[in-house]
Amino acid sequence: MATLAQQDHPKYPPGDLAIWIFILAELAVFAIFFASYAFTRMNHVELFNQFQQQLDRDAALINTLALITGSYFVVRAVAAIREGASQICLRWLLAALGMGCLFLVVKSAEYSHHFSAGINLSTNSFYMFYLSLTFFHFMHVIMGMVILAAVALKARRGGYSIEDHTGVETGAAYWHMVDLVWLILFPLVYVMH
Template sequence: MSAPALESDRSPDSTRTPGEAGIWVFVLGDMVVFAVCFVVLAVTYAHDRAAYALDQDALHLGLGIVNTVVLVTSSLTMALAVRAARLGHPRAAVRLVAATMAGAVVFVAVKVVEYTDLVAAGHTARSDDFFLYFFTFTGLHLLHVVIGLCVLGGVLRIVRRPVLGRADLSLVESGASYWHMVDLLWLVLFGLLYTLG
């Protein structure tokens, strides 16, 4: 038998921002840092489109697409996990958070394969500006995914509780907000690195 829904779910407050205020400060600050990365990539592209396109052809578009599908799917499972937690369905929430974590692991594994193949083909951060930025920015994003795995591990411990209080739910929402940011950042990186031009 599932736990009863929180009172906030019976009469939702549409003006309440999900999660803790601190997570939104972090998310916005992080997005500003990545916005600078995106501008650097756009300037690099505008400076020498032919060289950018040549280096871009060395990337594994298929692996980039796989990782994009994995992250978008994991954002969906995380959103459903938050909904299950709000409705007092701990088993469903646990399964959905675990599925989100599995997506993160797949993302990391695919990225390691891609890095290994690129380096084996002679493309490293020392090759030129494109690959310097590629490894730096995707590496920074990969670090966010690994941190996200730790965050999701904490969320998994919370949603295993049979009853969640408001503070618990706020932490679950904060973890979800962080994960959605990771997904959004990848979508922009994918567009700029793999498909621009």
């Protein structure tokens, strides 16, 4: 009974505890970035509102839906490996990677549009924050995809089982963090004015 209760209410989150310490550090850094954006905006409200209107919200919406869906696919991958279904887990991980690729393609197209219009970090305070924040997050998406790809490779070789699937949960936790951060970044930078 005690064992069952512990399984129902574990003391630690799923995955390796080290990734959670890393996630907390990442969240702290993003929080500083977000707060800096919001407090800098206080002194440049008109400028921030004006240039925010020039951003492609359709692209941002597609990217938000892609990351949320990617996170859901990772949830399915974890559920599959908890049942010992390695190949199904692999398929969900590949689907999540597909969502990650979609995000990178759409975001790259946005960057290409900005750079071809001569926009860079020095253009103004708004674009300095927009480019820095979104590129920092972009790098995290790539990092998350590398982790998911490594997990997928191991799943393909049958490296996870019902008893041992901490690696899948660890990769999943990082990917969800990338999604979580974007869920704040999207309204803050693209919508709130």
